Amino acid sequence: DAKTTQPPSMDCAEGRAANLPCNHSTISGNEYVYWYRQIHSQGPQYIIHGLKNNETNEMASLIITEDRKSSTLILPHATLRDTAVYYCIVKTGNQFYFGTGTSLTVIP
Amino acid sequence: DTEVTQTPKHLVMGMTNKKSLKCEQHMGHRAMYWYKQKAKKPPELMFVYSYEKLSINESVPSRFSPECPNSSLLNLHLHALQPEDSALYLCASSPIWPTFSNQPQHFGDGTRLSIL
Numbered sequence: 001d002a003k004t005t006q007p008p009s010m011d012c013a014e015g016r017a018a019n020l021p022c023n024h025s026t027i028s029g030n031e032y033v034y035w036y037r038q039i040h041s042q043g044p045q046y047i048i049h050g051l052k053n054n055e056t057n058e059m060a061s062l063i064i065t066e067d068r069k070s071s072t073l074i075l076p077h078a079t080l081r082d083t084a085v086y087y088c089i090v091k092t093g094n095q096f097y098f099g100t101g102t103s104l105t106v107i108p
Numbered sequence: 109d110t111e112v113t114q115t116p117k118h119l120v121m122g123m124t125n126k127k128s129l130k131c132e133q134h135m136g137h138r139a140m141y142w143y144k145q146k147a148k149k150p151p152e153l154m155f156v157y158s159y160e161k162l163s164i165n166e167s168v169p170s171r172f173s174p175e176c177p178n179s180s181l182l183n184l185h186l187h188a189l190q191p192e193d194s195a196l197y198l199c200a201s202s203p204i205w206p207t208f209s210n211q212p213q214h215f216g217d218g219t220r221l222s223i224l
Contacts, residue, residue: 042218
């Protein structure tokens with residue numbers, strides 16, 4: 001049921017921007033894209049979501065392509081505490097179906 | 109700090125035991141969820157409650173029995189579990205679809221369940 005595909009792992013140098021890609025080629029016109037992250041032994045933490053416009057909050061920026069078939073989560077200045085598994089999710093009705101996620105490692 | 113509280117944080121039980129997991133939220137959300145997460149895997153949806161009524165059961169075995177006694181509480185009753193049921197059980201809540209269809213789910217930190 002997962003509607004998203006993500007690379008299994010990525011590394012990023014501390015202080016640099018982390019760009020995490022996600023493909024959601026079957027997304028419908030009214031479905032939102034959500035990003036969560038999960039640090040070991042904790043529950044998923046909400047980061048950001050969007051429909052078609054780019055979004056920014058205090059944690060991250062979300063860039064959605066014009067055709068909405070892919071998106072990129074940007075952490076502008078990665079820190080060691082950003083090491084986590086990042087999930088890109090397309091919500092169907094009331095339901096989240098998680099993809100396999102990207103394990104991001106921030107390297108000192 | 110999480111706004112969804114799950115208890116207990118850890119639970120070890122035998123295959124013949126009966127136990128319950130509890131989830132509580134006070135955000136006024138009328139949709140609540142149970143997920144199961146195995147090690148190094150993404151969360152998998154188990155149940156969805158809307159307005160305290162079960163709306164989705166993702167073909168979960170009957171040894172897992174959910175209950176929503178009021179709009180703030182969600183329980184998961186466990187009976188005769190198998191070792192493969194050992195996992196992290198996550199609860200989440202959100203404003204109800206479709207009125208607030210773009211609002212995110214809020215997750216608790218889960219109950220780590222081990223079946224002996």
